[in-house]
Amino acid sequence: MAERKVNGISLTVFIACLAFGAVMASVSARDIKVVLLGAAIIALAHLVTVPAPSGEHLYLAIGAATAVPFLVREHAGMLAILSLGMAMAWGVFAVKKPVAGLSGSQFLAEVTSLMAFAMTVVVLSELTIRSDFDIDAGTLPIVAAGGIVWFAVRALIRSLVGLESEGLSARFLWLLALEDWAAIVSLFTSGALFGLAFEKMRWWAIPLALLPYAFSHLAFVRYNNTRITYGQTIRALAQIPEVAGLATPGHSERTAKVAVAIARDIGMHPDEVTELEYAALMHDIGRITLNEPAILRAGYTDEDLARWGAQIIGEAPFLEKVGLLVREQHRPYRNIGEERDESVPLASKIIKVASAYDQARNDQLLSAVDSLELLHLGSTYDYDPDITASLRRIVAASGDLHPSSQV
Secondary structure (H helix, E strand, C coil): HHHHHHHHHHHHHHHHHHHHHHHHHHCCCCCCCHHHHHHHHHHHHHHHHECCCCCEEEHHHHHHHHHHHHHHHCCCHHHHHHHHHHHHHHHHHHHHHHHHCCCCHHHHHHHHHHHHHHHHHHHCCCCCHHHHCCHHHHHHHHHHHHHHHHHHHHHHHHHHHHHHHCCCCCHHHHHHHHCHHHHHHHHHHHHHHHHHHHHHHHHHHHHHHHHHHHHHHHHHHHHHHHHHHHHHHHHHHHHHHHHCCCCCCCCCHHHHHHHHHHHHCCCCHHHHHHCCCCCHHHHCCHHHHCCCCCHHHHHHCHHHHHHHHHHHHHHCCCHHHHHHHHCCCCCCCCCCCCCCCCCHHHHHHHHHHHHHHHHHHHHCCCCHHHHHHHHHHHHCCCCCCHHHHHHHHHHHHHCCCCCCCCC
């Protein structure tokens, strides 16, 4: 229902962009062919994406849009190009949707932020002219200010319209959008460089602007591929106890899924969510020590398994924080006589709740309601009630309150 509403709004915005662009084109002194060419370039630039640190993909269109204020100083012409460009981009989004899973929320975020960029440039340009400043010298800081507004508005809109996704808090989505600042600076810089150089170099300004951008693009692609490979490696290692018959098959993956959903619901930082996911995947890695007969004879506790798992994970310096989270996962959220044990990391508390929930659902074969009740009964000391409440919201939102459903 929410997605249908957002898509309906995006259609309305498309019509508004088309109408506004047509009006601006009619009053602009620019040749209509130039306006349509600029708009088409912005629209087609939405076919090219850049992998960003947040895991999202940024569109090359903002780089092309950044160059427009340098090339078209007339406000009506600039607004016509940007408005018609986003109207044409709506068609690009609609065509790509079945393939890439694009939704109306992405179009809304892009068009709203780009219009905020355009209006910022127009307002600051007017103020500059009235103050008798050198417009040529002032274009760069004006576009930079517009870029900051674009960045903030895009992050805000993504955090608001992204609430159509279940289990995602506005805070998490806002922080996730802010992760992309480095890639965005690269796009803005390339567009501004082209705009500044075009008057002197003409079309030779294209390779001048693309060369530095190409290096940053390759860097972001490599970073994205490395992160994916790292995650795949950790998932493979997490399955060792399950393959050895020392843990329930699929338990680590399900625990990580529930833990990440809780972390997003309560608004943890995206970097913390990634560390939590890795820790949840490997929270049972200490069980591989149970292949040793001497350990079985001597006996062991949950604390021992957590400590052994942390020691194994700690062999990789990059996973030091992850090892700490695994080390603390067995501890209760509070002890006798205290409200909360602040020394227990929040992520460790989440792993404890997520693991217990999955064990109740898949080992004890309890319903979702009974599994949650079991956690509530343990909220005196073991399970943090705030985290359990978050899990209840997620389960209710996903419709997993039916006894026969699974997370």
